[in-house]
Amino acid sequence: MRSLYLNGAWTPSASGTAIDVVNPATEEVFDAVPSGDASDVDRAVAAARGAFPSWSALPYTERCAHLARALELLQQRAEGIAEAVATDIGAPLKFAQKVQTGFPLLMFQTFLQLVDAHGERLFTGEKVGDGESLVVREPYGVVGAITPWNYPLHQIVLKAVPALAAGNTFVLKPTEVAPLAAYALTEALHDAGLPAGVFNLVSGTGPVVGEALAAHPDVDMVSFTGSGRAGKRVSEVAAATVKKVALELGGKSPNVILPDADLAAAVNNGVADVMRNTGQSCDALSRMIVPREHYDEAVRTAAEAAGKYTPGDPFEEGVRMGPVVSAAQRDRVRDYIESGLKEGARLAAGGAEPPEGRERGYFVRPTVFAGVDNSMRIAREEIFGPVVVLIPYDTEEEAVRIANDTDYGLSGAVWSADRDRALAVARRLRTGQVKVNGSRVEPRLPFGGYRQSGVGREWGLHGIEEFCEVKGIQL
Numbered sequence: 245m246r247s248l249y250l251n252g253a254w255t256p257s258a259s260g261t262a263i264d265v266v267n268p269a270t271e272e273v274f275d276a277v278p279s280g281d282a283s284d285v286d287r288a289v290a291a292a293r294g295a296f297p298s299w300s301a302l303p304y305t306e307r308c309a310h311l312a313r314a315l316e317l318l319q320q321r322a323e324g325i326a327e328a329v330a331t332d333i334g335a336p337l338k339f340a341q342k343v344q345t346g347f348p349l350l351m352f353q354t355f356l357q358l359v360d361a362h363g364e365r366l367f368t369g370e371k372v373g374d375g376e377s378l379v380v381r382e383p384y385g386v387v388g389a390i391t392p393w394n395y396p397l398h399q400i401v402l403k404a405v406p407a408l409a410a411g412n413t414f415v416l417k418p419t420e421v422a423p424l425a426a427y428a429l430t431e432a433l434h435d436a437g438l439p440a441g442v443f444n445l446v447s448g449t450g451p452v453v454g455e456a457l458a459a460h461p462d463v464d465m466v467s468f469t470g471s472g473r474a475g476k477r478v479s480e481v482a483a484a485t486v487k488k489v490a491l492e493l494g495g496k497s498p499n500v501i502l503p504d505a506d507l508a509a510a511v512n513n514g515v516a517d518v519m520r521n522t523g524q525s526c527d528a529l530s531r532m533i534v535p536r537e538h539y540d541e542a543v544r545t546a547a548e549a550a551g552k553y554t555p556g557d558p559f560e561e562g563v564r565m566g567p568v569v570s571a572a573q574r575d576r577v578r579d580y581i582e583s584g585l586k587e588g589a590r591l592a593a594g595g596a597e598p599p600e601g602r603e604r605g606y607f608v609r610p611t612v613f614a615g616v617d618n619s620m621r622i623a624r625e626e627i628f629g630p631v632v633v634l635i636p637y638d639t640e641e642e643a644v645r646i647a648n649d650t651d652y653g654l655s656g657a658v659w660s661a662d663r664d665r666a667l668a669v670a671r672r673l674r675t676g677q678v679k680v681n682g683s684r685v686e687p688r689l690p691f692g693g694y695r696q697s698g699v700g701r702e703w704g705l706h707g708i709e710e711f712c713e714v715k716g717i718q719l
Contacts, residue, residue: 252440
């Protein structure tokens with residue numbers, strides 16, 4: 245069994261109990277992590293609190309030098325990390341290399357570049373008004389982070405790197421379902437010589453370790469990524485000590501295809517977006533909103549595209565989609581598919597039954613629903629699996645209304661041959677990020693949600709400022 249990382253050393257949990265780590269492609273246990281308890285959280289927070297004065301007093305350039313050394317080690321170890329993630333969550337190896345490992349390392353590097361470019365303004369201060377008055381940004385103190393299993397390295401990097409660069413110290417509760425990336429990052433930080441207590445890791449469950457961390461009076465900020473239900477609980481628990489809370493939650497993101505768009509490109513791109521990571525992406529474009537005059541063609545194209553994502557072993561050559569992460573997640577997705585059929589939607593591809601030849605492992609068929617109304621459960625709730633629904637519309641106004649008729653607001657997309665028209669529609673979508681015509685990902689943009697998709701922003705300069713208190717000094 246692995247250990248906790250407390251005050252610069254690998255340390256057994258006080259609980260003495262373990263949580264099995266299961267390979268979702270084989271259903272076999274291949275590792276175990278400690279099932280931490282509240283006393284472990286107390287030790288981690290005490291270590292972080294003790295390290296805060298000296299760490300926050302370092303010039304930001306020195307803090308970033310520590311982080312840059314860790315990044316170099318992660319880059320050197322990237323292949324092994326990708327293999328661990330592929331085993332841990334079932335992501336196809338090429339996807340694990342490029343997206344699950346390569347992209348978070350790009351984000352890590354981007355944060356360091358942004359601090360290098362803007363650190364003087366952020367942390368030394370910027371003058372305002374007619375005199376010498378200053379606006380300065382300072383660390384909150386101890387940051388507690390609770391991270392999910394779907395992008396296990398990425399979600400930690402988005403919290404730990406900007407928080408540490410800003411001068412905070414850190415306690416991480418990684419997902420117990422897929423914890424290996426968290427251990428890889430912790431090992432790199434340790435080997436890079438990060439001072440003891442600056443970064444701490446306590447594995448365990450959300451109801452035990454997560455709640456203890458969110459409630460802890462010596463934690464000054466908690467950053468959570470996960471389900472809406474769990475995010476609401478984090479907010480409730482944290483409210484007792486009036487600490488800063490940042491939440492990145494779920495989504496039911498619209499993909500608006502305008503009548504003049506390249507239909508084949510838009511539909512194929514939209515299906516690919518949902519099927520990546522086996523649909524386990526909070527920003528997946530899971531509602532495809534299509535002009536009625538092109539609807540039947542879009543359904544056929546989507547069904548053909550979904551057929552290219554035959555579920556398979558993550559390490560098999562050519563596999564584009566692996567299993568979902570757990571038996572519970574598999575059963576959840578299949579239940580949604582059956583719910584869609586009961587509501588009257590029509591299967592264009594896939595279904596709830598196990599994929600042929602994949603009775604072992606947590607595999608789900610890539611599924612496309614036609615005949616969907618936006619009031620249906622499959623159109624309103626986050627499925628978090630490889631399921632896309634196609635909703636028809638008659639006018640642009642109706643398309644925007646359908647897109648915004650949701651409890652969420654995390655991501656979205658617009659397709660049009662007229663870039664200005666696409667941009668005009670993008671501005672009307674009530675969502676934190678919008679992709680226009682399949683644009684490439686820009687790591688310096690902010691990422692976060694409206695409404696029940698969350699509070700606060702990650703990525704880019706906004707993601708650094710999220711971990712900073714703002715002070716006005718009048719001179």
